[in-house]
Amino acid sequence: MSELSELNSSIEFWVVGIMITVVSVAGILGNIICILMFQYKTLNMTQTFASLLKWLAVIDSLFLVFCLLVFSLPVISQHYKIWIFPYVLPSLLPCTSIALTGSLYCVIALSFERYFSISNSGQQNKGSFFGYILPVIVFSTCFNFPKFFEFSTNFSFSDKKQYYVPFVKATVFRDSPDYSFYVLGSSFIFLGVVPFSLLLILNCISAGRLRSSFYSTHKPEVSMSLLLYGIVIVQLVSHIPRTALNIYEIYSTFTSSPISLSYSWLVDLSHLLLAVSSASNVLIYTVQDLRFRSLLLEQLNNSLRLYKHSSKGQFEPVDECERTVEAGKTLNSDETHQHEFTDIPRTQVFVTSATCEYLSCDTKLMTGANECDRIS
Numbered sequence: 001m002s003e004l005s006e007l008n009s010s011i012e013f014w015v016v017g018i019m020i021t022v023v024s025v026a027g028i029l030g031n032i033i034c035i036l037m038f039q040y041k042t043l044n045m046t047q048t049f050a051s052l053l054k055w056l057a058v059i060d061s062l063f064l065v066f067c068l069l070v071f072s073l074p075v076i077s078q079h080y081k082i083w084i085f086p087y088v089l090p091s092l093l094p095c096t097s098i099a100l101t102g103s104l105y106c107v108i109a110l111s112f113e114r115y116f117s118i119s120n121s122g123q124q125n126k127g128s129f130f131g132y133i134l135p136v137i138v139f140s141t142c143f144n145f146p147k148f149f150e151f152s153t154n155f156s157f158s159d160k161k162q163y164y165v166p167f168v169k170a171t172v173f174r175d176s177p178d179y180s181f182y183v184l185g186s187s188f189i190f191l192g193v194v195p196f197s198l199l200l201i202l203n204c205i206s207a208g209r210l211r212s213s214f215y216s217t218h219k220p221e222v223s224m225s226l227l228l229y230g231i232v233i234v235q236l237v238s239h240i241p242r243t244a245l246n247i248y249e250i251y252s253t254f255t256s257s258p259i260s261l262s263y264s265w266l267v268d269l270s271h272l273l274l275a276v277s278s279a280s281n282v283l284i285y286t287v288q289d290l291r292f293r294s295l296l297l298e299q300l301n302n303s304l305r306l307y308k309h310s311s312k313g314q315f316e317p318v319d320e321c322e323r324t325v326e327a328g329k330t331l332n333s334d335e336t337h338q339h340e341f342t343d344i345p346r347t348q349v350f351v352t353s354a355t356c357e358y359l360s361c362d363t364k365l366m367t368g369a370n371e372c373d374r375i376s
Contacts, residue, residue: 011265017075027279044220051128060278063099086166094147101140150174238277241270
């Protein structure tokens with residue numbers, strides 16, 4: 001093996017096998033947090049904008065799952081690469097492209113929504129799914145649907161081991177020069193020129209109108225715009241290597257020169273940046289949106305406090321709680337008097353695993369309790 005091949009193999013292991021795996025797993029967890037926050041917390045955003053952010057997190061999570069299955073697992077698992085990968089690649093590869101296209105055009109949908117909102121157009125808040133997401137899904141699927149016919153699973157017989165081994169083979173459809181030209185040209189236009197132009201134009205116009213309108217002093221509007229700018233910048237930067245490789249392939253096709261990429265780690269770097277883009281949502285929201293950051297930190301703090309108390313197995317008396325109570329016990333109105341909750345008549349407290357503290361002037365509740373239903 002040559003020195004360059006060894007370098008490419010080493011970079012592939014660390015970039016694709018390790019870094020993309022770490023980024024994808026962390027990104028999936030972060031996107032789940034974003035989905036839960038947008039679903040159950042009240043943020044200073046319009047309903048449609050918040051819903052679009054939630055859909056973006058869902059699509060990005062799917063893309064990260066596909067990245068693990070298509071790029072990372074074949075590098076870190078030989079069993080998966082030999083016995084599973086050849087069966088799933090013909091379907092996973094187009095699904096990965098659909099998710100990537102959907103993520104990019106979901107950001108464009110966010111930009112359109114901000115533009116309509118700042119322009120006081122009647123098109124804003126028309127609903128996230130039917131107004132934006134459904135068209136994005138239909139377009140992404142139709143645009144990438146031919147890729148389902150690019151590869152097929154074949155089998156070769158191993159004389160040494162006396163069984164058939166699966167492998168992936170490009171179809172005649174994929175090897176067609178006309179189809180290759182179509183793929184390269186359409187990708188350059190619909191995954192490069194069109195989305196980049198729309199993102200730049202829409203956000204520049206929105207920024208100009210925001211500065212010249214009364215919205216410039218309206219914190220929620222400014223916060224939503226800053227959040228969107230962060231997402232757009234990350235998207236543009238992460239797609240630059242992919243677009244550059246696409247241009248190189250188009251140039252090689254026009255000049256009839258063979259496509260030779262000695263430094264294959266450039267492709268690995270492109271995949272890593274795309275994964276980073278889909279994994280950075282929670283980071284962007286935390287940095288750019290004060291309300292999101294405060295709610296997230298509050299939720300993490302409550303979860304950490306609940307975990308610490310649950311590990312103790314019982315409660316320590318605090319304030320007027322003179323007894324410790326076993327975790328999981330429910331105190332009804334009679335038992336509360338027996339445990340000297342004398343100032344809380346007819347109150348039911350479900351004890352989980354925390355210390356007793358005042359929740360209000362007339363209610364005592366265990367920290368982290370799931371239920372405090374006042375009977376009276």
